[in-house]
Amino acid sequence: MPGPTVLITGAAKRIGRGIALRLFKEGYSVAIHYGRSLEAARETAAACGGAPLFQANLESVPEIVRMFSEVQSRLGRLDALVNNAARFTRFDPMEITERDWDFIHSVNLKAVFFCCQQGARLMRLSGGGRIVNISSLGGIRPWADHVHYCASKAGVIMLTRALAKALAPEITVNSVAPGVIPFDDIDPSGLAMIQATPARRGGTPDEIAGAVLYFLQAGNFITGQVLAVDGGLSQR
Numbered sequence: 001m002p003g004p005t006v007l008i009t010g011a012a013k014r015i016g017r018g019i020a021l022r023l024f025k026e027g028y029s030v031a032i033h034y035g036r037s038l039e040a041a042r043e044t045a046a047a048c049g050g051a052p053l054f055q056a057n058l059e060s061v062p063e064i065v066r067m068f069s070e071v072q073s074r075l076g077r078l079d080a081l082v083n084n085a086a087r088f089t090r091f092d093p094m095e096i097t098e099r100d101w102d103f104i105h106s107v108n109l110k111a112v113f114f115c116c117q118q119g120a121r122l123m124r125l126s127g128g129g130r131i132v133n134i135s136s137l138g139g140i141r142p143w144a145d146h147v148h149y150c151a152s153k154a155g156v157i158m159l160t161r162a163l164a165k166a167l168a169p170e171i172t173v174n175s176v177a178p179g180v181i182p183f184d185d186i187d188p189s190g191l192a193m194i195q196a197t198p199a200r201r202g203g204t205p206d207e208i209a210g211a212v213l214y215f216l217q218a219g220n221f222i223t224g225q226v227l228a229v230d231g232g233l234s235q236r
């Protein structure tokens, strides 16, 4: 029997890739969404047993609707959705323009909502499902150089909680809030945050994936929750 079908957004690289690899290892039928990273998405899909690929620019609600329609026609069902794709920029808040604001919110918040909506419509056709939204420590703690990013991720946390009520009891909606998960492009402020992390290290994609897996496997008594996977940084 194939395992539950799960779509992971932004799964070509980095954390999304780590989530896809872990869920595949745990027996899920993984579907990979990507935006621009076709080559990396192909590699991730190959590492996930030839997983199907879905492309969409998540800035566009019509593209999101088209993608979920393709998921329905190609896969026949959707049991779970992991909203991982996001943008991250640093800006002096006094210099942020409307365009900068929309650049972040179109993907980080608006797309997460409409992916939840479209995913939930499919999940309801097969009796229910699981949604996990990747938020951020920046949605819990304020960062002065990332005001718009923090606002978008706080929005993800609140939409997670409100949708948990709206979509219960068939669908659970939870969030994983990563602390610093370092890659090659980590900057001095990221390194400083790692130094301030009680665990004395950055996290790994597989540690985020483990928290995602927990919410996917939990019963419907766990919904509307936010799990910070941050080495204790949110407690400082």
Ligand SMILES: NC(=O)c1ccc[n+]([C@@H]2O[C@H](COP(=O)([O-])OP(=O)(O)OC[C@H]3O[C@@H](n4cnc5c(N)ncnc54)[C@H](OP(=O)(O)O)[C@@H]3O)[C@@H](O)[C@H]2O)c1
Pocket (backbone or CB within 6 Å): 009, 010, 011, 012, 013, 014, 015, 016, 033, 034, 035, 036, 037, 038, 056, 057, 058, 059, 083, 084, 085, 086, 087, 088, 107, 134, 135, 136, 137, 138, 177, 178, 179, 180, 181, 182
């Ligand atoms: N890394 C960290 O330390 C950290 C900390 C806290 C929270 N997080 C959160 O964890 C998640 C993953 O983080 P990450 O660092 O691995 O993310 P990332 O590499 O910055 O972005 C993940 C993917 O999002 C996709 N994406 C962005 N804009 C898109 C658009 N308009 N349309 C379609 N796809 C789009 C990109 O896909 P393509 O490459 O295919 O275009 C990208 O590969 C994000 O939600 C992030 O906010 C990360």
